[in-house]
Amino acid sequence: MSASGFRISAGGRSALPVLALLLIGFAVPLATVIGFSLMPARTFGLSHPPTFENYISIYESTTYISLLWSLGLAAATVVILILISYPVAYGLVRVFGRWSTLITLLFVIPLFVSENVRLYGWLLFFIKNGVLLGTLKSLFGVEWDSILFTKGIVLFGMVYVHIPYMLFPLTLGISMVPEETREAAFDLGASRWQVFREVELPLSLPGLIIGCLLTFVLAVGAIAESKVLGGQVVIPIAHDIEIAFTYAQNWPLGAALSVLLMLIVGVLVLLALRRFDLDRFLGRR
Amino acid sequence: MVGRDGVILFLKGLTKTFAGRPAVDAVDLEILEGELFTIVGPSGSGKTTLLRMLAGMETPTAGDIVLRGERINDIPANRRPTCMVFQSLALFPHKEVGANIEFSMKIRGIDAATRKRRALELMKLLRLPEAYYGRAVTRISGGERQRVALARALAYEPEILFFDEPLSALDYKLRKTLEKELKDIHRETGKTFVYITHSLEEAMVMSDRIGVMRDGKLVQIGTPQEIYVAPNSKFVSEFIGDVNIFPVRVTGPGKLVSGEVPGEIAGPPVSDGLHEGYLVVRPEFLRFLAKPEDADNHVVGRVYNEYALGSRIQYHVRAGELTFVLEKLRHEAFEGSLDQEVTIGWDAANSIVVPDR
Numbered sequence: 001m002s003a004s005g006f007r008i009s010a011g012g013r014s015a016l017p018v019l020a021l022l023l024i025g026f027a028v029p030l031a032t033v034i035g036f037s038l039m040p041a042r043t044f045g046l047s048h049p050p051t052f053e054n055y056i057s058i059y060e061s062t063t064y065i066s067l068l069w070s071l072g073l074a075a076a077t078v079v080i081l082i083l084i085s086y087p088v089a090y091g092l093v094r095v096f097g098r099w100s101t102l103i104t105l106l107f108v109i110p111l112f113v114s115e116n117v118r119l120y121g122w123l124l125f126f127i128k129n130g131v132l133l134g135t136l137k138s139l140f141g142v143e144w145d146s147i148l149f150t151k152g153i154v155l156f157g158m159v160y161v162h163i164p165y166m167l168f169p170l171t172l173g174i175s176m177v178p179e180e181t182r183e184a185a186f187d188l189g190a191s192r193w194q195v196f197r198e199v200e201l202p203l204s205l206p207g208l209i210i211g212c213l214l215t216f217v218l219a220v221g222a223i224a225e226s227k228v229l230g231g232q233v234v235i236p237i238a239h240d241i242e243i244a245f246t247y248a249q250n251w252p253l254g255a256a257l258s259v260l261l262m263l264i265v266g267v268l269v270l271l272a273l274r275r276f277d278l279d280r281f282l283g284r285r
Numbered sequence: 286m287v288g289r290d291g292v293i294l295f296l297k298g299l300t301k302t303f304a305g306r307p308a309v310d311a312v313d314l315e316i317l318e319g320e321l322f323t324i325v326g327p328s329g330s331g332k333t334t335l336l337r338m339l340a341g342m343e344t345p346t347a348g349d350i351v352l353r354g355e356r357i358n359d360i361p362a363n364r365r366p367t368c369m370v371f372q373s374l375a376l377f378p379h380k381e382v383g384a385n386i387e388f389s390m391k392i393r394g395i396d397a398a399t400r401k402r403r404a405l406e407l408m409k410l411l412r413l414p415e416a417y418y419g420r421a422v423t424r425i426s427g428g429e430r431q432r433v434a435l436a437r438a439l440a441y442e443p444e445i446l447f448f449d450e451p452l453s454a455l456d457y458k459l460r461k462t463l464e465k466e467l468k469d470i471h472r473e474t475g476k477t478f479v480y481i482t483h484s485l486e487e488a489m490v491m492s493d494r495i496g497v498m499r500d501g502k503l504v505q506i507g508t509p510q511e512i513y514v515a516p517n518s519k520f521v522s523e524f525i526g527d528v529n530i531f532p533v534r535v536t537g538p539g540k541l542v543s544g545e546v547p548g549e550i551a552g553p554p555v556s557d558g559l560h561e562g563y564l565v566v567r568p569e570f571l572r573f574l575a576k577p578e579d580a581d582n583h584v585v586g587r588v589y590n591e592y593a594l595g596s597r598i599q600y601h602v603r604a605g606e607l608t609f610v611l612e613k614l615r616h617e618a619f620e621g622s623l624d625q626e627v628t629i630g631w632d633a634a635n636s637i638v639v640p641d642r
Contacts, residue, residue, distance in 0.1 A: 178373065178375065180371045180372075180373045180375035181375045181376075181377060181378075183342055183362070183369075183371070183375065184369070184371060184375035184376075184377075185377070185388070186342075186361075186362050186363045187340060187341070187342070187362045187363065187367075187368055187369050188363075188368065188388050188389040188392065188437070188438075188441050189363050189364075189389050189392045189393060189441060190363055190388075190392050191363060194392055198377075198388070198392075199377060202379045203378070203379060
């Protein structure tokens with residue numbers, strides 16, 4: 001027993017740095033944003049009497065269009081990512097063998113370059129007289145309209161940027177399916193497809209769900225794709241928030257939009273987590 | 286390609302090489318209808334590879350696997366009428382006990398009511414409480430999981446059941462119980478069981494016949510009694526457990542000479558052509574002698590230590606460089622003290638001479 005009688009346990013002391021980081025890095029900014037969202041429009045302090053006017057003005061405006069675009073594009077991104085990443089992840093774990101490392105590297109190396117730079121790279125690739133269309137024109141004399149500044153290319157950009165966040169959790173999920181469990185199903189008469197449907201897919205779901213959550217949350221907040229590749233053919237909610245904080249100089253409105261987005265995404269994520277009990281899938285319960 | 290009557294599985298020159306090295310080397314074997322056959326061998330002897338070939342999870346490099354007269358080499362595991370119980374059991378962790386057992390029936394498209402009835406029957410056979418039907422397999426004990434794995438395999442209605450050391454991960458007491466239970470299930474179902482284990486003791490308890498495997502080859506096949514009483518090599522003799530074994534030369538009928546035991550040894554009849562080998566005497570055939578003439582052979586030594594083995598007591602007696610192992614039932618334990626000089630001996634009829642291979 002210590003003499004002082006008021007001592008924090010070793011565990012508590014170890015937790016202090018993390019606690020401080022969470023407090024300063026996450027709790028304080030979050031509280032500030034929530035505080036600003038309750039201030040009158042176009043004010044720059046937290047000393048005014050709180051009001052819900054920003055939320056009311058959002059409700060009365062057409063902001064829901066950007067919100068729906070963001071949610072819709074994020075949902076589409078997640079679906080496409082599942083379709084693309086599952087076969088690749090499956091291959092990395094079960095098929096490619098010693099080539100897996102190389103292929104993984106090919107997916108990782110682009111991450112060393114900033115997202116914006118990579119998107120500008122695609123811009124140069126797709127732009128009129130750029131790498132793709134310019135080459136086609138000079139070699140074959142064919143001229144196509146650029147697909148830049150369309151909704152499709154925005155979606156392409158979002159899928160491209162978020163692949164690693166789906167691919168790697170999924171790879172981990174698939175690699176956690178025990179070899180003998182698959183063999184047992186096969187031995188019990190299941191076809192390759194039945195083994196996949198009955199055993200591999202359900203057992204790799206934790207990886208799939210983590211990948212979906214990660215990519216959805218990131219994609220809902222995406223902004224660069226529509227700016228760089230989309231030429232603002234769609235306005236995502238993140239763009240509205242940016243405008244409110246910058247050009248419009250309306251911090252309370254921007255804060256209110258942010259809080260709203262966090263709430264919606266938070267609720268969706270919680271619903272997903274409740275629906276899919278990760279521990280159960282992992283066989284811990 | 287037709288085997289003898291009563292032979293369910295017939296292996297001819299079955300070989301599997303990995304990177305040029307044979308894991309299973311030209312195995313010939315006949316497994317009889319309804320028997321419990323155990324393949325036993327140390328780790329790395331190729332027994333798992335052999336079993337995986339029989340189950341269809343490994344393709345043979347050479348040789349034939351013939352099931353009831355039909356060559357099944359190229360039939361994949363999911364179309365073979367055989368089923369395997371894995372070392373890890375490989376239960377489906379996301380399915381309940383009932384769904385695990387019913388898996389193969391669901392695959393075959395059997396309706397839910399029939400499936401459940403059959404699953405409950407199997408659970409009863411394996412003494413699993415009916416209440417476990419809807420329970421997660423992750424929430425039952427190791428022994429219960431074992432039974433679920435067996436029920437799941439039996440639900441497939443296989444011609445042959447394969448077992449890949451399914452008891453090795455369990456504690457001793459449970460293992461002993463399940464060994465006997467498995468033998469009972471074998472009796473109840475009348476199916477052919479092929480079991481592999483590294484424990485000859487386990488094999489002895491359960492098996493109708495045993496095949497001892499070493500370096501990819503089956504070195505001896507026989508009933509537990511035959512393997513125990515008449516091992517055909519130094520390897521098999523030593524594999525059975527503690528044994529007194531030393532090199533000998535055959536000098537005449539019933540006459541042996543060893544570099545390690547002084548004098549001439551009275552030995553058992555030895556097959557023609559065997560001039561050098563090893564003399565094997567089981568610990569229970571060595572006795573403490575009141576007078577040297579009480580046995581065909583005797584050695585004088587000192588009791589070094591004693592070890593309680595449950596119903597038996599083991600003694601190590603040192604004579605010069607050699608240590609002899611004796612075992613006595615508890616009620617006929619040695620009365621003397623450690624380091625006491627004793628005369629021990631054995632009769633020629635209780636010893637065998639085996640070749641070194």
